[in-house]
Amino acid sequence: MTIATPVRRPVLKTPLPGPKAAEILARDKTHLSTSYMRPFAFVPDHGEGAWLTDVDGNTMLDFMAGIAVSTTGYNHPHVTKAIAEQAGKFMHVCLTDFPQAVTTDLAERLVRHVERPGEKWRVFFGNSGAEAVEAAVKLARHHTGRSHIISTLGSFHGRTYGALTLTGSKTKYRRGFGPLMPNVSHIPYPNPFRPALGATPETVGDAVLSYLEDTLFKTVIPADEVAAIIIEPLQGEGGYIVPPADFLPKLRALADRHGILLIFDEVQAGMGRSGKFLSYQHFDVQPDIITMAKGLASGMPISAMLAKESVMTWTPGTHGSTFGGNPVAAAAAMATLDLLDGTVKHPGCGENLMENARVVGDFLMDEFWKLRAEFPFIGDVRGKGLFIGVEFVDAAGGPNPKLRDAASQAMFERGLLNLDCGESAWRLSPPLILTKDEAAVGLDIVRDALRSL
Ligand SMILES: Cc1ncc(COP(=O)(O)O)c(C=O)c1O
Structure with missing residues (x-):
């Protein structure tokens, strides 16, 4: 006889924030940097799978994974064991000066995911996504001399x-911080839902390429002085946007015509989240440089900048980091x-977590399209795997950030941790161990929250 496992649901024991959370939030407000945001009154105490419990014992379902980081949840036993074992050996010597077996193993394993026949890649390790991006841009300039x-x-x-100079998502990140890095320009991201340059969803990819080649390269940026184009193959914070399928291959061809390097920033969409190891692998394209961070170590700080061996031509001492590649x-x-x-298999998640991201992601995407039929303010649902964006619109189809914010808060109050993205979108970026049953619980909460608006 099989006994059905009861489906777990959020447990809210106190109004949010509870007394302990309120006390910590007050001290946090007094002593921590005024730049931190606090969109939700949630103070975590411990995790279990795709669930987080706060300091007052309120347990929430997690649809955000600490901004697309906690790939395996917050304390997966296989990961914590590896951490404890390595910490028991040594916690730091400095990769810049000494090789470490575990980091060599990691580099070999990462390049196996990207190398195509006849190619060799190498890895530089840092601590954060920004550091990987800095390394990518420095290498591109150093290698090309442009x-x-x-x-x-x-972006x-x-x-x-x-x-920050490369970032193109919000002026608040830049206001008051200038001057920024010289010689950085931005082109529109090919967003099929809100096509720029007067294009249609079908033509937006070509319109962006033409703007770069036929306008920018002819008027203000000499193409032969461009070191690199950096792009998120799936755009994250800007709204969880999927470009037209032929865009990245055509961008590759454009870059090749001008001897420009192509950097794919996989910090948010990579590490299995999209259902493939790296999100560009959904398209027929190969970059020259790749950045990874966030989900790479389930929450431990590490980033990687991968480059083709032919591009990684800098010499010893030109770049390094004290903590980067921490063992x-x-x-x-x-x-x-x-x-x-x-x-290593995770129970209930199929052959591996990338497969789970595909299966549970497809399920969620289908269900969100059904919700769209019920709720006309859902204008678009897009994504791949467990990288899904839901866009809130007003009656005229324009962005509706107020409603998105209200929805997000209503979900939180019902026990679902979630995050927004873009001007009026909402992102689903749960841990990749989320099961279909747990996804269904989350959907119930979303439905209830949307009906309450
Ligand atoms: C695509 C992308 N690149 C880079 C970064 C920066 O990463 P970090 O915050 O670790 O510096 C982020 C962070 O959200 C990101 O989404």
Whole structure:
């Protein structure tokens, strides 16, 4: 006889915030940087799978994974064991000066995911997404001897000076911080739902390419002075946007015509979230440089900048980082990759977590399209795997950030941790161990929250 496992649901024991959370929030407000945002009154205490419990014992279902980071949840036993074992050996010596077996293993494993026949790639390790982006841009300039970088509107690449200059999503990130890095320009991201340049969903990809080649390269940016184009193959913070299928291959061809390097920023969409190891692998295209971070080590700070061997021509001492490639974080990354590629199986998640992201993501996407039929203010549902964007619109089809914010808060109050993105979109970026049953619980909450608006 099989006994059905009861479906778990959020448990809210106190109004949010509860007394302990309120006390910490008050101290947090007094002592921490005024730049931190606090969109929700939630103070985590511990995690279990795709669930987080706060300091007052309120348990929430997690549809945000600490901004697309906690690939395997918040404390997966396979990952915590790897961390403890490595911490028991040594926690730091400094990769810039000494090789470490675990980091060498990790580099070999990462390049296996990107190398095509006849290609060799190499890895530089940092601590954060922004650091990987900085490394990518420095390498591109150093290798090509050119200075210009092209980025996209709506993009997010980080907040250090170089990465901030590339970021094109909100003026608030830039206001008051100038001057930024010179020789950076932005082109529209090919967003089929809100096509720029007077294009249609079908023509927006070509319109963007033509704007770059036929306008910018002829008027203000000499193409032969462009080192690299940096782009998120699926745009994250800008709204979880999927470009037209032929856009990236055509961008590759354009870059090749001018000797320009192509950098794919996979910090948010990579590491299995889209159902493939890296999100560009949904398209027939190969970059020259790749950045990864966020979900790589399930929450331990590590980032990687991968480059073709033919491009990684900088010499010893030209770039480095004291903590980059930390062995404990690298061990956590190795354990995360075990679960992502199925070397270690997670119960209830099929062959591996990438497959789970595809299966549960397809389920959620279908269900959200059904919700769209019920709720006319859902204008668009898009994404791949567990990287899904839902756009809120007003009666005229324009962005509706007020309603999106109200929906997000209503979901939170019902026990669903969630995040927004773009001007009026909402992102689903749960841990990749989310099961279909848990996804269905989340959907019930979403439905109830949307009906309450
Ligand atoms: C695509 C992308 N690149 C870079 C970054 C910057 O990463 P970090 O915050 O780790 O510096 C982010 C962060 O959200 C991101 O989404």
